[in-house]
Amino acid sequence: MRFLLLALFASACLAPPPDAKAVPLTTHVDDWRDEVIYQVLVDRFANGDVNNDFGVQAGHLARFQGGDWRGLENHLDYFERLGVTTLWISPVVRNVETDADFDAYHGYWAQDLTETNPHFGDLTALRSLVKAAHEKKLKVVLDIVTNHMGQVFFYDQNLNGKPDVYIGGSGGTSPVTRSTEYDPDWDSRGVQVFTSLGVAGRAPITFFDLPETYRQRPKPDVLGTADAYHGLGRTLDYERPDQLLMGDFPGGLKDVATELPEVREAMVESYARWAELADLDGFRIDTVKHVEHGFWQHFAPAVRKRLADQGKQKFLMFGEAFDGRDDLLGSFTKPGEMDSVFYFSQKYVVYADVFEKAHDANAQRGTSQIAWLWNQRPTNWSNTPQPGGIGLAPSKVPVNFIDNHDTARFLNNARGDVKALRNALTLLLTEEGLPCVYYGTELDFAGGNDPANREVLWTTGFDASGETWQHLARLNALRKQHVALRRGDTKVLFSTQNTQAEDDAGLFAFERSGGDAGEAYALVVLNTNGRHTSKTRLVTSKPAGTLLADALTPGPAYTVGAGGVLEVELPAQSAIVLVPR
Amino acid sequence: MRALLFALFSSVALAEEVAAPVVDFSKGRFEFGTYGRVGIGTDLSGQTGRSANIVSHGPRLIEDPYAELELRREDEFGPVKSRVVSTIAFFPPFFHFNGQSLQSVGLRNLYAEASVGDGFSAWAGSRMYRGDDVYLLNFWPLDDLNTIGGGVRFGFGKTQLKLHAGLARLDLPSTYQLVVNNDPVDFGTVSVPRLDRPRLIESAKLTHEFEGLGDVGLRVSLYAEAHELPAGVRRSTVTGDESVLPADWGVMLGGQATVWHEKQFAHLWVRQTLGLATTDELTMPTRFNNQLTTRGARSTRLAMAGGWDATHVGIMLGGYLDFVRDAGISETSSGxxxxxxxxxxxxxxxxxxxxxAVEANVQRRVYALVDAQGSLRGGTVGQLSVMPYFSPFGHGLFQRPQLRLVYALSMRDAGARSFYGVDDPFSRRGVEHYAGISVEWWFNATTYPQR
Incomplete structure (x- = not known):
């Protein structure tokens, strides 16, 4: 009887949940080119637990909407059905809650790098998500920010001990000036104190103490000191290296002095810890071009080594440099830095100039731009895998994307042209590199710039019946089925400057074969113009008589003619993916 | 129809005829009763001493002042007894502590009750409606309701049945909202209750006192509550967006056994709640399932209290265990x-x-929250206290007033320290001292019957 009572008592007591403890680190990825990344803003994908809906204002996109890690975990089957294989989740750390009546639903206003953002869940929920994802062969990449923290302090320029926003001027002929101590303009001397008699030295950095919004001294402790920040004010000219690297980020996001050894160590410790705690598979790294190369040459190898020592290899680190200059992008892939970067140059030169403008012959650029850009990559990007990295040369694994949370959605720019979107997705999923799809693309989301491009997804009911959804799922399946589309080298067979009424206007063709794909072969042909059927003769690497079939849309076979010639004719905004029959 | 009306009229007339005795209210009386406690102390480091409790119903060694003043009118006429009870309660801080003349006052009883013989009574009004307590924890572990409503009691010899129904509608964002409308007949606006969700609580208590046990008394009670909350709509006063708050409900089932012999007594309680009844009527749940209801919430409670009084010494015991689970989907939760x-x-x-008086106690709370190592977050506080006292009316566990000097030593572990904000000295100190003075009294109050 006593034992029965004890057993009853014990069963009534709390016990740690199964996902509470850390799992041993392991490598979950074979070859990152086999992956398809799905970028998700956690607050916007699915609401799995109403109890963290603090401050939610449904329908108002600048406010929290209620999504969380539990919501993601509840819908892992959605990703499986869609065929994406890696989740890139928005930052997990605690943020300044709200600033100027905008909420930190996105996660980029860090305040405490050691705590989870309670809007999304606790460590157990994060671990549970990653574990459940791994059980379904999905990987999880975490978004991190080292360049800046949220708006955690103000510059007390008038020494009155409070943050001011003021408009100056005598009311006579003197110019009206406007200044804000939250986000003052760049000053290479450091943000200055000023009085009616002129400037008076550097303005003190004063941390807020507003616990109700987590607007307070940051953590870890080294980031809670004024010395950890440059204190030079807001970047005004991104072309000037000093401002680019040391200026505050727009919105009053305070630039961290990443050149300091103690700051570097704090960043390694803070972020490697998350990878260890949750068995993450990689980092997407924010605003890399605003941080000096020396930081990355310290951070990336240190993280790789620390994780490798615990059994995690091929930890992916890819950076975001919001810039169209291919050489600048490539500079972050030099030895000791990133495994890859977002292919922003392609976003502009290819997806914006060619695909989004399919219906405007005068605005659309020819597909020769694609070949031109791709040809630069081996020169601009590193051709050597990072030591201890993912084992792939950065030039072979650009992170391809058509839009993301910082840009207007493709459909917004393309004025709702869903055929253009689907055609762009075909290129995205068949070109060399690591494709990255922004959540909601599959559902024809068409929001404009931030925050309109950060729609709530769960209100759609996760409807998988749409044509774009089906098209993307088909492409993902195709990519999975054909190793040539994942690991093959690229050879452009055809491109053109023509965008008007010419027979071949808008056509683009490339082969994927060789390299790590061996004998596998795929030929991708796209007609990017939105107005008419285009045709051309391709000279393939296949011998005469080779039968090729469109793996995207089943139909009659294509036969390679003498000299490898293949005649192709594609309706406006369509594509074929030919593989050996 | 006419016949029916006539019959009704006749019955009323007849009733008037029968129930028209003249009551002599001059024989009634006004009664005054009170309960109160006032204390103050220091932590021996120059700050005000305060409770070290980390559980919902911790030991009452160091507790906030509180006082009730009760004024009753009692009348009796033949087998009929009636009383009108009003109780004003004062909540701290008091004027002499903070210098603020605005005092927090609550009207905790305002009801009328009448009985006819031993077999029936009824009451209606606003009432604290309570059973037995664990004195050492200042805690009513089973029946403790605060509503506006009414109830009846039926007596069948040694068996009693009490039934009650009442409402409580708190001024909280989830229960009440006034919105502004255009005045329909004039310039300006009118305020309209857009959200009004009173909680309806029904309770039943069946008590039987067993006979034939010699000097030993035994009383057993079965107790049940039902809680219901209607659906409502809350509106954003900025955008007009409306959100639906669904209906909710819950039940509680429990029981109590009490034995006594001369100056010894013991209570044992057990209680299970489901859904809305897991949260008492003076608060509203803050954690829900994903349908925004408390379905899935539950709590299990075991509690005991006892006392033994002799010529030279007396001993009191009190304790409880609560296993509380909110309705949230997350396995880790402060709820x-x-x-x-x-x-x-x-x-x-x-x-x-x-x-x-010498007191020793221990309390512990464990949250379903885990640290980075995967361990549950729990904390323990233990206390030892010495209280020399002056009791002008003599000995007895419950003899009051009692004027005390209090010294309490509290020890909290690292887990308990972690429950406090970083600037709170309790988050840093493992040992706490309290030295103070206090007084407690009660007499002739309906809510605190003489024991």
Missing amino acids: KYDEGALSARLQWYAAKYFGV
Whole structure:
């Protein structure tokens, strides 16, 4: 009887949940080119637990909407059905809650790098998500920010001990000036104190103490000191290296002095810890071009080594440099830095100039731009895998994307042209590199710039019946089925400057074969113009008589003619993916 | 129809004829009753001493002041007894502590009750409606309701059945909202209740007192509550967006056994709640399932209290265990916790008017929250206290007033320290001292019957 009572008592007591403890680190990825990344803003994908809906204002996109890690975990089957294989989740750390009546639903206003953002869940929920994802062969990449923290302090320029926003001027002929101590303009001397008699030295950095919004001294402790920040004010000219690297980020996001050894160590410790705690598979790294190369040459190898020592290899680190200059992008892939970067140059030169403008012959650029850009990559990007990295040369694994949370959605720019979107997705999923799809693309989301491009997804009911959804799922399946589309080298067979009424206007063709794909072969042909059927003769690497079939849309076979010639004719905004029959 | 009306009229007329005695209210009386406690102390480091409790119903060694003043009118006429009870309660801080003349006052009883013989009584009004308590924890572990409503009691010899129904509608964002509309007949606006969600609580208590046990008394009660909350709509006063708050409900089932013999007694309680009844009527749940209801919430409670009084010493015991689970989907939650407290107080009646009480207690709470190592977050506090006291009316566990000097030593572990904000000295100190003075009294109050 006593034992029965004890057993009853014990069963009534709390016990740690199964996902509470850390799992041993392991490598979950074979070859990152086999992956398809799905970028998700956690607050916007699915609401799995109403109890963290603090401050939610449904329908108002600048406010929290209620999504969380539990919501993601509840819908892992959605990703499986869609065929994406890696989740890139928005930052997990605690943020300044709200600033100027905008909420930190996105996660980029860090305040405490050691705590989870309670809007999304606790460590157990994060671990549970990653574990459940791994059980379904999905990987999880975490978004991190080292360049800046949220708006955690103000510059007390008038020494009155409070943050001011003021408009100056005598009311006579003197110019009206406007200044804000939250986000003052760049000053290479450091943000200055000023009085009616002129400037008076550097303005003190004063941390807020507003616990109700987590607007307070940051953590870890080294980031809670004024010395950890440059204190030079807001970047005004991104072309000037000093401002680019040391200026505050727009919105009053305070630039961290990443050149300091103690700051570097704090960043390694803070972020490697998350990878260890949750068995993450990689980092997407924010605003890399605003941080000096020396930081990355310290951070990336240190993280790789620390994780490798615990059994995690091929930890992916890819950076975001919001810039169209291919050489600048490539500079972050030099030895000791990133495994890859977002292919922003392609976003502009290819997806914006060619695909989004399919219906405007005068605005659309020819597909020769694609070949031109791709040809630069081996020169601009590193051709050597990072030591201890993912084992792939950065030039072979650009992170391809058509839009993301910082840009207007493709459909917004393309004025709702869903055929253009689907055609762009075909290129995205068949070109060399690591494709990255922004959540909601599959559902024809068409929001404009931030925050309109950060729609709530769960209100759609996760409807998988749409044509774009089906098209993307088909492409993902195709990519999975054909190793040539994942690991093959690229050879452009055809491109053109023509965008008007010419027979071949808008056509683009490339082969994927060789390299790590061996004998596998795929030929991708796209007609990017939105107005008419285009045709051309391709000279393939296949011998005469080779039968090729469109793996995207089943139909009659294509036969390679003498000299490898293949005649192709594609309706406006369509594509074929030919593989050996 | 006419016949029906006539019959009704006749019955009323007849009733008037029968029930028209003249009541002599001049024989009635006004009664005054009170309960109160006032204390103050220091932590011996220059700050105000305060409670070290970390559980919902911790030991009452160091507790906030509180006082009730009760004024009753009691009348009796033949088998009929009636009373009108009003109780004003004062909540701290009091004027002499903070210098603020605005005092927090609550009207905790305002009801009328009448009985006819021993077999029936009824009441209606606003009432604290309580059963027995664990004195050492200042805790009513089973029946403790605060509503506006009414109830009846039926007596069948040694068996009693009490039924009650009442409403409580708190001024909280989830229960009440006034919105502004255009005035329909004039310039300006009118305020309209857009959200009004009173909680309806029904309770039933069946008590039987067993006979034939010699000097030993035994009383057993079965108790049940039902809680219902209607659906409502809350509106954003900026955008007009409306959100639906669904209907909710819950039940509680419990029981109590009490035995006593001369100056010894023991209570044992057990209680299970489901859904809305897991949250008492003076608060609203803050954690829900994903349908925004409390379905899935539950709590299990075991509690005990006892006392033994002799010529020179007296001993009191009190304790409880609560296993509380919110309705949320997450396994880790501050709304899921286990807690309990156990307290023992020994009173030595050293002299006719003086005594010394010694108390030892322990309390522990464990949250379903885990640290980075995967361990549950729990904390424990233990206390030892010595209380020399002056009891002008002599000995007895419950003899009041009692004027005390209090010294309490509290020890909290690292887990308990982690429950406090970083600037709170309790988050840093493992040992706490309290030295103070206090007084407690009660007499002739309906809510605190003389024991």
